[in-house]
Amino acid sequence: MDEQEKQQEFQEKIDSGITIEPKDWMPERYRSQLIRMMSQHAHSEVVGMLPEGNWITRAPSLRRKMILLSKVQDEAGHGLYLYSATETLGTTREKVIDDLLEGKAKYSSIFNYPTLTWADVMVIGWLVDGAAIINQTMLARSSYGPYSRAMVRICKEESFHKKQGYEMVATMAQGTPEQQEMVQDAVNRWWWPTMMMFGPHDDDSPNSAELIKWGVKSKTNDELRQSFVDRHVEEAKAVGIEIPDPELEFNEETGHYDFGEIDWDEFWNVVKGNGPMNRERMKAKREAHENGEWVREAAEEYARKQKLSKEKAS
Amino acid sequence: MSTKTKTLTKQEAFFEYLVRLADDRLILGHRLSEWCGHGPILEEDIALANVALDNIGHAASLYEYAAEVEGEDRHRDDIVYFRNDPEYKNLKMVELPKGDFGFTIARQFLFSAFSFFLYQGLAKADDEQFSGMAEKHLKEIKYHLRHSREWVLRLGDGTDESHQRMQDAFDGIWTFTGELFYMDEVDELLIDEGLGIDTSVFREDWKNLVTDVLEEATVTVPDFDQYMAEGGRKGLHTEHLGHLLAEMQHLRRSYPDAVWE
Numbered sequence: 001m002d003e004q005e006k007q008q009e010f011q012e013k014i015d016s017g018i019t020i021e022p023k024d025w026m027p028e029r030y031r032s033q034l035i036r037m038m039s040q041h042a043h044s045e046v047v048g049m050l051p052e053g054n055w056i057t058r059a060p061s062l063r064r065k066m067i068l069l070s071k072v073q074d075e076a077g078h079g080l081y082l083y084s085a086t087e088t089l090g091t092t093r094e095k096v097i098d099d100l101l102e103g104k105a106k107y108s109s110i111f112n113y114p115t116l117t118w119a120d121v122m123v124i125g126w127l128v129d130g131a132a133i134i135n136q137t138m139l140a141r142s143s144y145g146p147y148s149r150a151m152v153r154i155c156k157e158e159s160f161h162k163k164q165g166y167e168m169v170a171t172m173a174q175g176t177p178e179q180q181e182m183v184q185d186a187v188n189r190w191w192w193p194t195m196m197m198f199g200p201h202d203d204d205s206p207n208s209a210e211l212i213k214w215g216v217k218s219k220t221n222d223e224l225r226q227s228f229v230d231r232h233v234e235e236a237k238a239v240g241i242e243i244p245d246p247e248l249e250f251n252e253e254t255g256h257y258d259f260g261e262i263d264w265d266e267f268w269n270v271v272k273g274n275g276p277m278n279r280e281r282m283k284a285k286r287e288a289h290e291n292g293e294w295v296r297e298a299a300e301e302y303a304r305k306q307k308l309s310k311e312k313a314s
Numbered sequence: 315m316s317t318k319t320k321t322l323t324k325q326e327a328f329f330e331y332l333v334r335l336a337d338d339r340l341i342l343g344h345r346l347s348e349w350c351g352h353g354p355i356l357e358e359d360i361a362l363a364n365v366a367l368d369n370i371g372h373a374a375s376l377y378e379y380a381a382e383v384e385g386e387d388r389h390r391d392d393i394v395y396f397r398n399d400p401e402y403k404n405l406k407m408v409e410l411p412k413g414d415f416g417f418t419i420a421r422q423f424l425f426s427a428f429s430f431f432l433y434q435g436l437a438k439a440d441d442e443q444f445s446g447m448a449e450k451h452l453k454e455i456k457y458h459l460r461h462s463r464e465w466v467l468r469l470g471d472g473t474d475e476s477h478q479r480m481q482d483a484f485d486g487i488w489t490f491t492g493e494l495f496y497m498d499e500v501d502e503l504l505i506d507e508g509l510g511i512d513t514s515v516f517r518e519d520w521k522n523l524v525t526d527v528l529e530e531a532t533v534t535v536p537d538f539d540q541y542m543a544e545g546g547r548k549g550l551h552t553e554h555l556g557h558l559l560a561e562m563q564h565l566r567r568s569y570p571d572a573v574w575e
Contacts (some may be wrong), residue, residue, distance in 0.1 A: 049351035049359070054348045060566040060574035061391050062374045065347075066367060072350050073363035080356050118565055176572045204407075284352065292354025294479065296413050299471025305471065 014215040019145040022088040030214055033207065034144055035089050036105075039096035044083035045075045045105035047281050051115040052124060060118060067164050068121065074157045076195070083155065085146040088126070098258075101286050112275030113193050119172055119179075119186035125165015127187070127194040127232060131156050134228050135198070144214030170239040187236070188244045196267045198225040229257045322415050326517035327503040329384045330403070330512055333393065333442075334500075334547060337404035340394065342425060343369035344558060345412045352416050361461055365422065368454040375447050395566040400549035406491040409546075409555040416469055416476070420483035423462035427523050428494045431516040435529045440508030463527055470531025475501070480533050492542025494520075 001009070013020065018027055020255055033043050056072065059065035083093040096213050099105035115121055133155060140151035173181035199205055199221040211217040229248075235245050247260035257296075270278070327542075338367050346366035377390035389540035407425065433455055436448035469476040493512045504510025521538060528535045545551065566574070 046351075046356065053350040056350055057561050058565050059345055060395075060572075062370065062377070062394060064573055066370055066374065069350070069363055069367050069370065073360055073367065076351075076356055076359045076363065080360065081358070171575070174493075176569065178569055180573050210452045242557060271461055288352040288354070291352075292358075292415065294355035294473070294475050295358075295469070298469050298476030301476075302468040 001042070011213075014213075016144050017215075019148060019202050020143050021145045027134050029210075030216075031089050032215075033211065034216065035086060035091050035096070037211075038082055038089070038147055039091070040108075041098045042079050042086060042096070044103060044111065045079035045082060047057070047107045047111045047285065049075050050281055050284055051111055052114070052275070054115050054123045055118055058118070071125070071161050071164070074161070076158070076263070081150050085154050087151045088146045101282070102272075103282065108197060109270045109275060110197050111281060112194050112270050113190070113278050116189075117182050117186060119169075119183040121192065122168040122172065122181055123186040123190045125161050125182070126169050127165075128197070129158050129162040129165060130232055130235075131194050131197045131228050133162060134224055134231070138217060138219050138224065141218055146214075159200065166174045166235060166239075168203075169241065171297070173239045173241055174226075184241060184262055187241050191244050192262060192266075195225060195228070195262055196270075198222075198228065198262070200267070203236045226256055229259050233257050252294040281302070321388055322499060322503055324503065325385075326385060326507060327500045328507075329380050330500045331504050332376050332383060333438035336373040336393075336405045337382060337402050337509050338373075338425075339369040339376070340370065340373035341402070341404045341555070341558065342421075343367070343373060343408075344562060345408065346418070346422075348412050349418065358415070362418070365458050365461065368451075368458065372451045372454070375451075379447065380442060391566070393527050395563045397523065399551055399559055402551065402559065403549060404551075404555075405458050405490070405493050405496075406543055406546040406552050407487065407493065409558060410487070410490070411550060414479060414562060416479040416530055417483040418467040419462050420480065421487055422458060423527070424487065424494070424524065425526075426455055426459040426462055426490055427520055430459050430523075431520055432511055432513065435511035435516070437484070439510075465525055466533070467531045470528070471531040476533060479569040480531065484533055485536055486530065488536040489543045490540060491538075493544050493546055496544055496547050498547065 010020075010024075010026060010030075020030075028096065044141060049200045052075070053073050056069050059068055083096065086096060087093060091212075096105060100107065115124070115159075134157050136151045136158060138149050140155055142148040142151065145249065169183055169187075172179040175295055202208060202220045203224050205221050208217065208220055212220070233248065245260045248259065249258050250256075269275070273279070343366045345367065346362050349362040350359060350366075351363055374390060377393050381390050381393060382390045407421060410417075411423070413421075430452075433448045437445050437452055439445040439448065463489040466480065470480040471477070495517055496514060501512070505512050525535050527543050
């Protein structure tokens with residue numbers, strides 16, 4: 001079979017909804033796009049541990065402390081699971097982590113914003129995990145088997161994360177005046193960055209068409225963003241939270257909410273590394289990696305010694 | 315000022331005993347949780363968060379029971395967030411800063427080995443709720459012991475650097491190990507009641523376990539008879555606890571009327 005026939009067969013499989021598995025033939029571009037997307041997704045889980053981890057030691061009740069700790073632990077598990085899924089495409093976790101630490105790979109820009117109050121962590125659960133669920137529900141139908149299976153599993157835990165975040169947001173929104181102010185302030189700061197999570201408009205999204213053709217994505221950035229708005233505006237209303245968008249209005253004709261324009265200068269600025277926390281996030285990850293080097297070396301050396309002594313014994 | 319000796323009631327002693335156990339686990343869990351996102355490998359981010367979560371969970375159950383025993387309608391969070399450092403009765407060992415990964419592991423191993431023996435006793439305590447709790451927690455303590463033991467071996471018998479770091483970690487923390495076996499009138503009263511454990515009974519077992527693992531890890535076992543620091547059980551702490559509690563309690567105390575559940 002020549003290259004063109006393989007391409008055609010591959011596209012036919014995708015079009016008839018057959019998932020692509022690691023040993024199947026796939027175009028190099030499909031492989032590299034998936035490595036980019038999946039490793040980026042894994043990095044987001046791992047870097048995302050930092051803004052939330054920032055509040056574990058200060059959680060205002062033992063119950064909340066345990067929920068947050070277990071949520072951040074889940075994110076680490078998702079990272080691990082996604083790194084393994086990425087490895088099925090012929091790369092290694094070490095390689096993609098090196099790319100992250102060298103600044104060659106990206107992670108979700110949302111984690112380049114600071115968590116300034118306890119309410120921020122709860123709003124992340126509600127809005128950021130809420131946005132992630134919308135994206136991941138789509139990716140659970142992705143054409144690449146290991147990615148779609150990872151998403152199915154991860155989505156279940158994300159739903160719990162969102163639920164706990166929304167629950168605390170509701171408690172605070174009905175709490176003391178200080179709590180109400182704190183949670184509204186957090187929503188004011190996180191709403192627009194969360195809207196940016198879905199990426200540029202479809203016209204400015206160079207990868208979208210290709211990813212849709214290959215069945216990696218089934219919806220465009222703007223379609224996903226619209227689902228997010230429709231769902232979360234209603235949830236905000238239900239607990240008396242205001243969405244910081246004066247142009248937000250329900251459109252009877254379309255059956256969807258119309259909303260204002262994202263500040264794309266801010267979006268690209270954060271993507272390029274100038275967000276409020278880009279440098280600190282990378283510094284923290286690099287430091288953890290460097291401080292852990294002696295541990296990883298020791299584990300390797302110990303395993304080598306153990307293997308050697310077993311060989312001698314047999 | 316006069317010091318008067320007051321006779322403890324069984325109820326007071328039991329409350330104090332539960333709170334001491336809980337304080338150890340909460341403060342250690344706090345230190346472990348500081349690793350979240352900063353571990354040497356992702357697997358250890360998960361493992362340390364898991365051990366942290368277990369310890370804080372054990373503490374939560376113990377505080378809840380302590381509040382019940384006290385019978386003054388306090389919530390467990392009142393005990394956690396509204397006591398100052400002299401009222402905290404944890405061991406000094408657990409409040410020390412997390413240090414490097416080697417120090418965190420050395421401390422976890424020594425503490426888990428102690429808890430392993432202690433909880434075997436507590437699981438037979440003459441109080442169903444308490445013994446049931448201990449039995450349940452013991453399963454998790456066994457995992458903590460296994461996890462930390464494996465790392466003591468890897469790091470002690472790994473590279474020259476890791477070996478030296480483990481030796482330094484054990485040498486540094488050793489003076490705080492005597493306090494694990496501290497006992498006073500609270501323990502004495504509860505031992506008589508079948509609720510507390512005479513820790514001197516398993517001291518040799520603990521020493522043997524620790525010695526075996528350290529020797530296998532090629533770490534020189536420090537002197538068990540060296541000077542041992544005390545004070546935690548009386549509320550006399552290191553300078554580190556005040557900072558830890560300031561961080562842990564500030565949000566809750568800043569808004570004492572707010573509901574956070």
